Amino acid sequence: NAGVMQNPRHLVRRRGQEARLRCSPMKGHSHVYWYRQLPEEGLKFMVYLQKENIIDESGMPKERFSAEFPKEGPSILRIQQVVRGDSAAYFCASSPDPGETQYFGPGTRLLVL
């Protein structure tokens, strides 16, 4: 049973470009969560999605950031017009039901030049 998959593992973008981060949950999991981790800091919740629905996006910046989890395919976190402050590790996690154990993917490390 494959774990949570994320790609790419590393992503370099120049200021103003777009970043697309992908997350495939564990088999049988329909709940996906995105977290951001700044260097030497903790994990901050961004958004919680279930298939085709955004359940909670209270931790996501209002501008430039969006997330989706389509019926088919991975969940995508999209950052438009990236700035240097967006440089961080972005982790997704999945669970079979809300409130159940969340399992993390390996993360995408975004570097904005």
Added chain:
Amino acid sequence: GENVEQHPSTLSVQEGDSAVIKCTYSDSASNYFPWYKQELGKRPQLIIDIRSNVGEKKDQRIAVTLNKTAKHFSLHITETQPEDSAVYFCAATGSARQLTFGSGTQLTVLP
């Protein structure tokens, strides 16, 4: 929303000694409390969790205790080994269904 405070931020112990990390939470509706271990450059890995209907849970050298009245929970690692060195995060999840993490504890086990 939920607020989780964790301390200490750094902890050094001698190999073989015990380590204790403490967390407090604010949302009385929180009912699930996992602990994650994160090694440098790696993903957070679940090491133990506890639900609000249980006061203590143990798995080999790791134990977690929960005091719902005081709204705090603790991680205990006994007989520490160098491979226990990592950053440990506590978390709480309640009605919001998302995990709120503590700020992390850098544990160093000295050989």
